[in-house]
Amino acid sequence: LQAFAYSKNLKTVNLPNSLIIIEERAFNTCDSMESITIPSNVATIGFGAFTSEYLKTVYCKATTPPTVEEYIFGEKNLKKITIPATIENIPESNPFAALLFLEEIVVSEDNENYAVDDGVLYTKDMKTLICYPMMKKGDVFKIPDTVETLGIASLYSTQLKEIKIPESIKTLNRHCFSFNEKLEKIDMSNTKLTDIPPMCFAECRALTEVAFSPDTINLELGAFMNCASLKNVTLPEKLDFIGQSAFQGTAISEIVIPKSVTKINYSAIGYDEDENVIPGTIVEANRKDGLL
Secondary structure, eight states, rough: OOOOTOOOOOOOOOOOTTTTTOOTTTTTTTOOOOOEEETOOOOOOOOTTOOOTTEEEEEOSSSSEEEEOOOTTTOOOOOEEEEEEOOOOOEEEETTTTTTTOOOEETTTTOOEEEEETTEEEEESSSEEEOOOOOOOOOOEEETTTTOETTTTTTOOSSSSEEEOOOTTOEOOTTTTTTTTTTTEOOTTTTOOOOOOOTTHHHTTTEEEEOOOTTTOEEEETTTTOOTTTOOOOTTTTTEEEEETTTTTSSOEEEEEEEEOOOTTTSSBOOOSSSSTTTOEEEEEOOOOOOO
């Protein structure tokens, strides 16, 4: 582990063709190194392998696609990622989510597993959106009608003010919209989404408008946590579960709980960012069995 970590004066390294594994954080904080070539026999690249501050180019010669773990580049200043034809597997957790300056992703036309549309990464069949680059220019993004799944942190911390969700969307994954600090509104009413996963819209501090799918039954842990501008929300009539901290740190002062709800977890509503009770919050239970 960390074989060359903190070698701040290391500029170049010649890795042998016999190398099979690049371990976790192998080149962490090698701040003088601007490029590196991955030999042809490398089968595994570990967590945070290339988290050096000024690395600009990683060239992969691997003939058999290596297994790539999470956050291999860390919080890099890379602006563009090119994915060659040989790459067969990109983790569902989005290994590019920590690239704070990423503007564009390019995929070889010969890659049989992945594709791009306007710099955004998808599976080849365009059914799963994997990564929308953080610093990609534009205020509005319409998710293609082919997309059914938004991957983990797939639209994490973008520059978008509005994201248009098509009716084709069936599954959201954790953090898929979180930390979009410019996002102002989201409309899921034309979908059949049943679950809003953990931290889905957490830290979307400009968010003021939310329209749920009528089929939504679960709001998971921290779904809208610290959405500081969110004052009003109408919960779907089929809602069954409101998870811990689902609306913690929002500006909601009054909310109606549908009669369908059977469970509400700790600090879900009426608590500030530090889990202190907000005085005067009105939680109205639209039911007769005294759940609240």
